[in-house]
Amino acid sequence: MxxxxxxxxxxxxxxxxxxxxxxxxxxxxxxxxxxxxxxxxxxxxxxxxxxxxxxxxxxxxxxxxxxxxxxxxxxxxxxxxxxxxxxxxxxxxxxxxxxxxxxxxxxxxxxxxxxxxxxxxxxxxxxSPIPPIDPDIRAAIRAMDQSDARSALEAEDPEAAARLAPADTARTARALEIIRSTGTPMWKWHGQxxxxxxxxxxxxxxxxxxxxxxxxxxxxxxxxxxxxxxxxxxxxxxxxxxxxxxxxxxxxxxxxxxxxxxxxxxxxxxxxxxxxxxxxxxxxxxxxxxxxxxxxxxxxxxxxxxxxxxxxxxxxxx
Structure with a gap:
């Protein structure tokens, strides 16, 4: 800061x-x-x-x-x-x-x-200048069980998964939305x-x-x-x-x-x-x-x- x-x-x-x-x-x-x-x-x-x-x-x-x-x-x-x-x-x-x-x-x-x-x-x-999240992607992720969302994040954005608590539903969903909607992991956006x-x-x-x-x-x-x-x-x-x-x-x-x-x-x-x-x-x-x-x-x-x-x-x- x-x-x-x-x-x-x-x-x-x-x-x-x-x-x-x-x-x-x-x-x-x-x-x-x-x-x-x-x-x-x-x-x-x-x-x-x-x-x-x-x-x-x-x-x-x-x-x-x-x-x-x-x-x-x-x-x-x-x-x-x-x-x-x-x-x-x-x-x-x-x-x-x-x-x-x-x-x-x-x-x-x-x-x-x-x-x-x-x-x-x-x-x-x-x-971070993250583009708008695709509404269909957001809806699909928000409908996921937390354990499934966590497993998906570990596979698709392991850096975010390592940083977030397993029970953190909101941030898990957000990180998964970003990687699926933009093709870029959250940490790269945060550097801009x-x-x-x-x-x-x-x-x-x-x-x-x-x-x-x-x-x-x-x-x-x-x-x-x-x-x-x-x-x-x-x-x-x-x-x-x-x-x-x-x-x-x-x-x-x-x-x-x-x-x-x-x-x-x-x-x-x-x-x-x-x-x-x-x-x-x-x-x-x-x-x-x-x-x-x-x-x-x-x-x-x-x-x-x-x-x-x-x-x-x-x-x-x-």
Missing amino acids: STTHSPDSKGKPPLALIAGPTASGKTDIAVNLALALKSRGRKAAVVNCDSAQVYRDLGTLSARPTAEDMRGVAHLLFGTWDGATACSTADWAKAAKETIARLHCDNTMPILVGGTGLYIRTLLDGI QVGGIAKSIHLHPLILVPEREKLYAKCDARFNWMLRNGAIEEVQALLARGLNPELPVMRAIGVREIAGWLEGGCSRDEMIARGQMATRQYAKRQYTWFRNQSPPNWQRIDPESFVLSTHFELIFQD
Whole structure:
């Protein structure tokens, strides 16, 4: 992933990035930064890079910022997609690039905030120019049993098979679709990334790394808060729509767990335990991703030790 403060960054439009695991307080910091810039006569807007908060169906379940949370600061790409339409990484990156360009034209500082590392990497470094997958090939592969798909991938793209876990159904299907539709294995496409904005902006990144046990306690508390503040009603509304269960909105954390309880598959206490565990596991994956995938020279800080003027000093000087 691209780094920051390159020697040729002078004169390039700035972009702030505040990223980290769920329940780490990213939005509060982003809004505080925007308000601090406003007090200095500079416009700013918060741009979402969370793959659940893009869906309007998941206001509570994604902990999407409320009007009270926003405190008068413009928030963009939150609740933009209807759950019936999957928002791919490429879809989001295209929308984010257009949004950031408009903000820069208006002399407004974009503050990118979220925890979806793949979104961030794709925006900065670009995406592989893989041609559209043949619909018939996609349908045939998605209808395959996972064991059959895995065996086919081992034969047709052994490099991808060696890299992917045997139970990873989504990535197995994707790799098999690519090799069958394009005749080229996934790894060759991944070496040809295009469309990233890293070289055209001056990036100011901050990675939040809370103490793990405190983070997990916040995850547990947040799931309980969701249940009290509309999460159950959101899942009921989704189920009433009869959406494809493979859509991202139907696989969001909390949706499956609450749906299982509503349909009589578990007790309320079991549902809560499963939802809290899923949230903690997701936070752990995000934590690991940012630790291993983000450049070592990106600032990392425990949110409890965060000082706005110190950690974004360069922004205030620009």
